[in-house]
Amino acid sequence: MPSSDIIVIGAGAIGAAVAWRCAQRGRSVTVVDPEPTRGAWRTAAGMLAPATELHYTEKPLLRLGLESLRRWPAFAAELTKESGADVGYRECGTVLAAWDSADLATLRDLHAFAASLDVESSLLTGRELRQLEPALAAGLPGGFHAPGDHQVDPRRVHEALMTACRRRGVRFVESAGALLIDRDQVRGVRVDGGVVLTSARVVVAAGAWSGRVDGVPDAMRAPVRPIKGQTLRMHLTGRTRLTRVVRGSVQGSPVYVVPRGDGSLVVGASSDEAGFDVQPRAGAVYELLRDAQALLPELSEAILDEVSTGLRPGSPDNAPIIGPADVEGLVYATGHFRNGILLTPVTADAVATLLADLTLDDVVRPFLPQRLGAAS
Amino acid sequence: MPSSDIIVIGAGAIGAAVAWRCAQRGRSVTVVDPEPTRGAWRTAAGMLAPATELHYTEKPLLRLGLESLRRWPAFAAELTKESGADVGYRECGTVLAAWDSADLATLRDLHAFAASLDVESSLLTGRELRQLEPALAAGLPGGFHAPGDHQVDPRRVHEALMTACRRRGVRFVESAGALLIDRDQVRGVRVDGGVVLTSARVVVAAGAWSGRVDGVPDAMRAPVRPIKGQTLRMHLTGRTRLTRVVRGSVQGSPVYVVPRGDGSLVVGASSDEAGFDVQPRAGAVYELLRDAQALLPELSEAILDEVSTGLRPGSPDNAPIIGPADVEGLVYATGHFRNGILLTPVTADAVATLLADLTLDDVVRPFLPQRLGAAS
Numbered sequence: 001m002p003s004s005d006i007i008v009i010g011a012g013a014i015g016a017a018v019a020w021r022c023a024q025r026g027r028s029v030t031v032v033d034p035e036p037t038r039g040a041w042r043t044a045a046g047m048l049a050p051a052t053e054l055h056y057t058e059k060p061l062l063r064l065g066l067e068s069l070r071r072w073p074a075f076a077a078e079l080t081k082e083s084g085a086d087v088g089y090r091e092c093g094t095v096l097a098a099w100d101s102a103d104l105a106t107l108r109d110l111h112a113f114a115a116s117l118d119v120e121s122s123l124l125t126g127r128e129l130r131q132l133e134p135a136l137a138a139g140l141p142g143g144f145h146a147p148g149d150h151q152v153d154p155r156r157v158h159e160a161l162m163t164a165c166r167r168r169g170v171r172f173v174e175s176a177g178a179l180l181i182d183r184d185q186v187r188g189v190r191v192d193g194g195v196v197l198t199s200a201r202v203v204v205a206a207g208a209w210s211g212r213v214d215g216v217p218d219a220m221r222a223p224v225r226p227i228k229g230q231t232l233r234m235h236l237t238g239r240t241r242l243t244r245v246v247r248g249s250v251q252g253s254p255v256y257v258v259p260r261g262d263g264s265l266v267v268g269a270s271s272d273e274a275g276f277d278v279q280p281r282a283g284a285v286y287e288l289l290r291d292a293q294a295l296l297p298e299l300s301e302a303i304l305d306e307v308s309t310g311l312r313p314g315s316p317d318n319a320p321i322i323g324p325a326d327v328e329g330l331v332y333a334t335g336h337f338r339n340g341i342l343l344t345p346v347t348a349d350a351v352a353t354l355l356a357d358l359t360l361d362d363v364v365r366p367f368l369p370q371r372l373g374a375a376s
Numbered sequence: 377m378p379s380s381d382i383i384v385i386g387a388g389a390i391g392a393a394v395a396w397r398c399a400q401r402g403r404s405v406t407v408v409d410p411e412p413t414r415g416a417w418r419t420a421a422g423m424l425a426p427a428t429e430l431h432y433t434e435k436p437l438l439r440l441g442l443e444s445l446r447r448w449p450a451f452a453a454e455l456t457k458e459s460g461a462d463v464g465y466r467e468c469g470t471v472l473a474a475w476d477s478a479d480l481a482t483l484r485d486l487h488a489f490a491a492s493l494d495v496e497s498s499l500l501t502g503r504e505l506r507q508l509e510p511a512l513a514a515g516l517p518g519g520f521h522a523p524g525d526h527q528v529d530p531r532r533v534h535e536a537l538m539t540a541c542r543r544r545g546v547r548f549v550e551s552a553g554a555l556l557i558d559r560d561q562v563r564g565v566r567v568d569g570g571v572v573l574t575s576a577r578v579v580v581a582a583g584a585w586s587g588r589v590d591g592v593p594d595a596m597r598a599p600v601r602p603i604k605g606q607t608l609r610m611h612l613t614g615r616t617r618l619t620r621v622v623r624g625s626v627q628g629s630p631v632y633v634v635p636r637g638d639g640s641l642v643v644g645a646s647s648d649e650a651g652f653d654v655q656p657r658a659g660a661v662y663e664l665l666r667d668a669q670a671l672l673p674e675l676s677e678a679i680l681d682e683v684s685t686g687l688r689p690g691s692p693d694n695a696p697i698i699g700p701a702d703v704e705g706l707v708y709a710t711g712h713f714r715n716g717i718l719l720t721p722v723t724a725d726a727v728a729t730l731l732a733d734l735t736l737d738d739v740v741r742p743f744l745p746q747r748l749g750a751a752s
Contacts, residue, residue, distance in 0.1 A: 234658050282610050283676030286665035289658055300659030304683060 004030040006355060007189050007199040009177045009213055012039035013154060013340055014333050015205035016161035017348035020079075023168035025356050030197055031170060032177035032189055033206075036162070040207050041154040043231050043310030045258045045266040046341045048072055049149040051119045052094050052247055053338070054110055060366040061319050062117065065339060067363050068346035069148070075345040076152065082167060083160035088153025090261055095124075095133055096144040097248040097295055107144040114146070121146045135241040135296050140248075151245055151258055154341045173197065179204075179215035179330070186329030190215070201355055203331045208276070208311035210321075210334035220325050223372050224335050226276050226311035230284045231268035233306040236298060239263055248295045255291035257299070265302065267292045269338075271312075278309045312337050316372055322347055323360055323368040331355065332369050380406040382731060383565050383575040385553045385589055388415035389530060389716055390709050391581035392537035393724035396458075399544035401732050406573055407546060408553035408565055409582075412538070416583055417530040419607050419686030421634045421642040422717045424448055427495045427522040428470050428623055429714070430486055436742035437695050438493065441715060443739050444722035445524070451721040452528065458543060459536035464529025466637055471500075471509055472520040473624040473671055483520040490522070497522045511617040511672050516624075527621055527634055530717045549573065555580075555591035555706070562705030566591070577731055579707045584652070584687035586697075586710035596701050599748050600711050602652050602687035606660045607644035609682040612674060615639055624671045631667035633675070641678065643668045645714075647688075654685045688713050692748055698723055699736060699744040707731065708745050 006022050008015045011033035019029045047053075050065030076089035098104045107123060114121040122145045129143040130136055165172075175191035179202060188198035204210050208226035240259055247256040258266040270284035285307055293299045315321055315335035320343060324331050333351050336343050350361040360368075382398050384391045387409035395405045423429075426441030452465035474480045483499060490497040498521045505519040506512055541548075551567035555578060564574035580586050584602035616635055623632040634642040646660035661683055669675045691697055691711035696719060700707050709727045712719050726737040736744075 232658070277613075279679040279681075281676075282608070282665055282678040282680040283669065285680055286662065286669060286676065289662035290666070293659065293662060300657075300662065302658040303655040304658040304661055305655075307680060307683075 002030070003198045004028045004171070005199065006201045006203065007032060007197055008203045008205055009189065010204065010206035010210070011036035011172060012205065012207050013041040013158055013161065013344050014336065014347055015203070016158060016165055017344045018203055018205055018333055018351045019170045020161055020165050020168060021348040021352035022355060023165060023170050025352060027355070029170045030173060030199070031165070032173045032175055032191055032197070034174060034176045036172060036174065039158065040310040040312050040340055041158045043229055043308040044154040044341050045231055045256065045268045046088070046152045046154040046157070047094070047149065047245055047256065047258060048151060048342050049094050049146070049245065050342065051114055051121055051146040051149050052096050054113060058319065064346060064363055064367070065342055066119065068343045071345040071349070072150070072152065079157070079160045079164055083163040085156060085160040085163060087156045087160050088261060089150070091150045092244050093145065093147040094149035094245040094247060095129065096146070097129060097136055097140050097246060098142045099140065099248055099250050101141060103249060104142050107142065110144060120148050133242060133244060133246060135298055136246065137295055137297055149245065152341060153260060157341065157344070177213065179213055181215065181217070181327055184327055186327060200329045201331065202329060203333055203351060205333040207334060208313045210313055210332070217327070220327060220330070222321055222332055222334050222369065223316050224313045224321070225273070227314040227337065228270070228272040228274045228278065228309060229268065229312050230270040230280055230288065230307065230309050231266055232285065232288055232304060233264060233266055233308065234299065234302040234304050235264045236302050240265060240298065242296065246295060250291040250294045253287060253291050255288060255295065257292055257296055264305070276311065278311060280307045280309045320347065320367050321369045321372065322350060322364045323354065325369050378406070379574045380404045380547070381575065382577045382579065383408060383573055384579045384581055385565065386580065386582035386586070387412035387548060388581065388583050389417040389534055389537065389720050390712065390723055391579070392534060392541055393720045394579055394581055394709055394727045395546045396537055396541050396544060397724040397728035398731060399541060399546050401728060403731070405546045406549060406575070407541070408549045408551055408567055408573070410550060410552045412548060412550065415534065416686040416688050416716055417534045419605055419684040420530040420717050421607055421632065421644045422464070422528040422530040422533070423470070423525065423621055423632065423634060424527055424718050425470050425522070425525040425621065426718065427490055427497055427525050428472050430489060434695065440722060440739055440743070441718055442495065444719045445526070447721040447725065448526070448528065455533070455536045455540055459539040461532060461536040461539060463532045463536050464637060465526070467526045468620050469521065469523040470525035470621040470623060471505065472522070473505060473512060473516050473622060474518045475516065475624055475626050477517060479625060480518050483518065486520060496524050509618060509620060509622060511674055512622065513671055513673055525621065528717060529636060533717065533720070553589065555589055557591065557593070557703055560703055562703060576705045577707065578705060579709055579727060581709040583710060584689045586689055586708070593703070596703060596706070598697055598708055598710050598745065599692050600689045600697070601649070603690040603713065604646070604648040604650045604653065604685060605644065605688050606646040606656055606664065606683065606685050607642055608661065608664055608680060609640060609642055609684065610675065610678040610680050611640045612678050616641060616674065618672065622671060626667040626670045629663060629667050631664060631671065633668055633672055640681070652687065654687060656683045656685045688716070696723065696743050697745045697748065698726055698740045700730065701745050
C-alpha cells in the first residue's frame with residue numbers, strides 16, 4: 001500500500017499550491033484528481049483585487065484577501081524560481097468605471113470604506129478616467145482607481161505549480177478519490193481499481209466537487225455548490241491601449257476586462273447556478289460581449305479566441321472553508337468562490353503550517369468549517 | 377504524368393458536386409485542394425431560400441435559385457443513395473418576421489413581387505406569425521411565410537459528396553494547384569512537388585480563392601473577393617419549439633435561425649470584408665446573439681456549441697460565375713456568394729453538361745464570366 005505523509009484531493013490551484021508548500025517542508029505528498037487539467041483556474045481571470053471586490057459585510061474576508069495579495073509577489077517569485085515559468089504576475093492596478101451617477105455614489109462610499117481600512121484608492125472624474133485609460137468609452141461619469149489591485153495568469157500559475165510539485169517529488173494520481181476513515185481517524189484514500197493510498201492526513205481541495213467526495217460522513221461534507229462562470233478570451237489585431245484591469249457595472253450588470261502582458265484580454269464573468277453543467281450559455285456570452293463593448297468600444301473589433309466555462313466552489317456565506325474538520329486528519333481548503341486565485345498563497349501557507357505545526361494562522365481562523373454548522 | 381479527363385480545383389461543395397456529376401457520366405476526375413476540410417460550406421447554414429432572398433434587381437439569379445431549389449429533392453435523394461448518408465434536406469418552409477411597421481411594408485412588397493413570379497408566399501398578422509412559430513418574441517407586428525424555402529445541412533452534404541465522389545473513383549490530391557496553359561489550351565495542373573497532372577479540362581471551383589489560382593493569366597482571373605461570414609451553432613437543453621427557418625431584420629440588422637432535424641440551431645450570418653482573415657470577430661458574435669435573442673428569446677438559455685467563420689466568394693454583381701473562360705478547356709464555377717449551397721445542384725449539372733456536350737444550360741447563361749469584363 002503506497003503511503004504518503006499527506007494526500008491532497010484536487011489538483012486545482014489550491015490543491016496544487018497546498019501540495020507544493022507541504023513538499024517544500026519535506027513531506028511526501030500525493031495529489032489525487034480524476035482530471036487535473038480541469039478546474040476553475042482554467043476559466044478564472046486572475047484578478048488579485050481585494051479592494052475592488054470590497055463588500056462591507058465581509059471584513060474578515062477582505063483582511064484575508066489583502067494578506068494574500070501581500071504574499072503574491074514573493075509567492076510568484078518563488079514559484080517562478082522553482083518551476084522556471086513566468087506566472088504573469090503584473091502590478092497593473094485596477095480601475096472601476098462608473099456607468100451612471102448612481103454608480104458614482106457607490107464608488108464614493110467604496111472610497112471612504114477603503115480609506116477606513118488603509119487600502120489605497122482614489123476617485124476619478126470622467127476626464128481623469130479617460131486620461132488613465134483612453135480606450136474607455138467616452139462620457140463615463142467617473143471612476144475609482146485601486147493602484148494595489150493586480151493580476152496574475154491562472155493558467156500559468158497552475159502549470160508552474162504542477163511543475164514545481166513534480167520537481168519536489170509530489171506524486172499525481174489521475175483518479176477519483178474516496179476518503180477512508182476508521183475509528184475517527186483518516187486512514188487514506190481509495191482510488192480507481194480499489195488501490196488504497198494510505199495517509200493520516202487528507203486535504204480536500206476539490207473545488208466545486210468538494211462536497212461530493214466519497215467516504216466523507218454526511219455531517220462532515222463541505223457545504224459547497226457549483227456556481228458556473230464564463231469568461232471570454234480575445235485579442236485585438238492591433239495592440240490594446242488598455243493597461244489596467246477595468247471593471248464596471250453596465251446598467252447593473254457587472255463586467256471586467258483584464259489585459260494580459262501578451263496583449264490578450266480576458267472578459268468576465270457570468271454567474272449561474274446550474275449544477276455541474278459546464279456548457280457555455282449563449283445568453284451569458286451575449287451579456288459579457290455587450291457590457292465589455294459598452295465600456296471598451298474597441299472590443300467589437302477584437303478576435304474572439306475562446307469561451308471558457310468553469311465551476312466556482314460557492315459556500316453558504318461566500319467565504320472559503322479552511323481548516324480541520326472534526327475527524328482526525330481531515331482538512332478542508334475549498335469554497336473560495338470568486339477568490340480562489342487571490343487566496344491561493346494564504347490558503348496554501350495556512351494549510352501547510354497547520355499540517356506541520358498543528359497551529360492555525362489567525363487570518364484564516366474566521367473560515368473554519370465549523371462556522372457553517374457542517375463539516376463537524 | 378497522371379492524366380484525367382477533368383481536373384477540378386477546389387473540393388468545396390461546388391467543386392465536389394461538379395466532380396461527382398462528371399464522374400457519374402463516366403469521366404475520370406481529379407480534385408485538387410490544399411485543405412478539403414475547409415470551405416464556406418463548413419460555416420453555411422444551408423438555407424434553400426430563393427423566395428426570402430428575393431432582390432428586385434436580380435431576376436435571373438432568382439430564376440437560377442428557383443430552378444436549383446426544384447432540383448434539390450432529387451439531388452439529395454441521389455446523393456443519399458450513392459453515399460449512404462442523410463444530407464439533412466428538410467422541407468420546413470421559412471418565415472420572415474417583421475420587426476416594425478417599416479418591415480411590414482417591405483414584406484407586402486415582397487409578397488406582391490413573389491406573386492408576380494408565381495412563387496408561393498403569404499402575409500401573416502402578428503397573431504398568425506406566433507401561431508405558426510410560438511417561440512417567436514411577443515409583439516412582432518407580422519410576417520411573411522414562404523412554404524417553399526427549405527434547408528439542407530451543408531456539412532452533411534459535403535461529406536456525402538466526398539463519399540459519393542470516392543465511390544465513383546474520383547481522385548483527391550491535397551495540394552495547391554497551378555493551372556498550366558500552352559498555346560491557348562489548358563494542359564493540366566501543377567501540384568506540390570512539381571508533379572504535373574495532365575488534363576485538357578480544368579474547372580476552377582475554389583470559392584473565395586478562385587481569383588488567386590496560380591497560372592491563370594491576369595486578364596482571365598475570376599473577379600472574386602472573400603466576404604467573411606460568421607455563424608453560431610447552439611442547442612437548447614430542452615427541445616426548441618422552432619420548426620421553420622426564421623429570418624428577420626432587427627432594427628436593420630439581418631439575422632436568421634435554422635432549426636436542424638437533430639434539435640441544433642444555426643444562427644447567422646455576419647458579413648465583413650476583411651480579406652482572407654477567418655478569425656471570429658467578437659462584435660459579429662455579439663450582434664448575432666443580440667438579434668437572434670430579440671426574435672427568439674429562448675435562445676438566451678441555449679448552449680453555444682460553436683462559432684464558425686468562413687469566406688464567401690463574392691463577385692462584382694453578387695451573382696455566380698459559371699461557364700467557359702476564353703482559353704480552351706478552362707471553366708469557372710465560383711462566385712456563389714451567399715447562395716453556394718442552394719445553387720450547388722444547378723451549377724454542378726450545368727458544368728457537367730457543358731463538359732460533356734459543350735452546351736450551356738439556358739438558366740446559367742446570364743452568369744458567364746465574360747459579363748464581368750474579366751476572365752476573357
